[in-house]
Amino acid sequence: MKVTNIQSLKNILSDKGYKLTKARENTFSALLSPEPQSMATLIAKSQDKVDRVTMYRNIDLFEKLGIVNRIYVGWKYKLELSDNFMDHHHHLSCLSCGKVIDIEDEQHINEFIKSVTDKFSFTPRHHQFEIDGFCNVCSKSKKS
Template sequence: MQKVKKILGQLKDNGQRITTLRRVILYIMEKFDSPLSAGDILSEIAKMGLSANKTTVYRELEFLIKSEIAETVQLRGREQKYELAGEHHHHLVCVKCAEIQEMPLAGDLDETENKIYKKFNFKVQSHSLEFYGLCAHCQ
C-alpha cells in the first residue's frame, strides 16, 4: 500500500483528482503480483461491493497509462493487461494455467541494446520479452 500512497500523493501534488474509482483501481493493481485485464479489475471492484462502468474503468486505466503510473502488458495471443509501472521487467507465462510472473533481468539487455546500436545503427526505444512454459504448479 506504500506504493499507492506515494502515487496518490504525486497525483494530488500535480493537481489531479483522486476519485474513489481511481484509488480502488490502484489498490487492486498493487494487491496482485501479476498483470490484470480490465475485466479482472471490474471483478475485483464487484467483490468489494462496489460498482463501476466498464467504459469508466478503461478511461481510468488510460489516464494511469498517460500519467506513467500504469503500463500495458500485451502478451502473445492474450487480451491486454495492465500493471503498475515500476522497474523494467519481463514475464514468465504459463501456457497451461495462464499464470504470469514478473521476472527482472539484469543489465545484460542494456549491453545487447548497445551492440544492436553499434552493429545495425538502430536505437532501441523499448523492448518486450516473455518466456513461455510451465509454472511450478503445472509441471
C-alpha cells in the same frame, strides 16, 4: 516519482492537475497484485466500486501518467503497475502446454535497451520482451 502508496499516487495526479478520487483509489488497489491482470479481472474485482467505463478511463490515464503498463502475455494484454513500482519480468511462453518461464537476465536486457535507445536519443519508458516456443518437455513430444 515512485508510486508506492495512495499519497504518492495523489502527488502524481495533482502534479498534472488530476484529482484523486474514490474510483482512482479503488483502481489502484485493484492493480496491487504480484501478477499482471486482465481488464476483465480488474473490472470484476472492483464491481460496485468502480464503473466499467470509469475503469477504462482511469487505466488509460494511469498509462499516460506512467503508473501502469500494458503487457502482452500469450494472446491478450494484461495490466500491471509500472516498473517504478513492481518488478517487470520477461518470459518464455510454451505454445503447447502454456507454461511460463521467467527470464532473469534483467541486466543484460537493460544494457541492450540502453545501447539501442542511446543510439537514437530515445527516452525509453517501457519495453516488452517475450519469447514464444516450446518448453523442454513439449519440444520432445512435439508432433510434427
